[in-house]
Structure formats: structure tokens, C-alpha cells
Amino acid sequence: MDLPTTGGDQARTGGATRHVQQPWTNGFQATSTRHEYVLYYGDSPVEYHTIVGVDDSRAFVPDPQQPQSPGGTYSITPYQATLGEIVTGDVETFNAYLNRAGIVVQQ
Helix, strand or coil: CEEECHHHEEEEEEEEEEECCCHHHCCCCCCCEEEEEEEEECCEEEEEEEEEEECCCCEEEECCECCCCCCCCEEECHHHHHHHHHHHCCHHHHHHHHHHHCEEECC
């Protein structure tokens, strides 16, 4: 699947989706699945991203960085948050699921 973006860039999904069971996904009753995305500029791949469809893919959250210490917080970068918002298609839905997962956006 190609998702057109600005400037002739595009994203394509790749790899098989698989079920995810991580501490940050345990708060969702429905299934979470991992998706691999490749961002292209023209025909050249420039970035690879893993995004998790949570709660039967109601929102798409980039795979967060593990906490640095036990009981710490999972985090994503502002850029990853933007990707999650785009793939989810709704900023409010994305933010609600990010909060439910206990993931913070690094500043």
C-alpha cells in the first residue's frame, strides 16, 4: 500500500503483522498488532518504522523506547508522535490511546 505524502515522498507497508504483548499494551482489551512501515523518497527507502495497531487497530502507536529503569515511563519522540497521528488519522484518538498506554512524548 502506498500512502502519498508531500514532495513526492511515500510510505509503504511491509512485513507481516504479528500480535504484540508488551506491558504498555496490556491495558487494551482487544488485540494489538505490529506493522512495519518504510518511508520512501521517490524509489529510495529512507526510514523504517514499527507502529503498533492497538485495540484492534483503533489507533496506531509507534513502538516506544523502553523505560530506563524499572517502573519508568515508555516514551516516543515528537517525530514518532507525528507519524502516529498521521497513521491513526485523528490526533485526539491518537493522544487518548497514547495516554491510556502510559506513553509520554519526549520534549
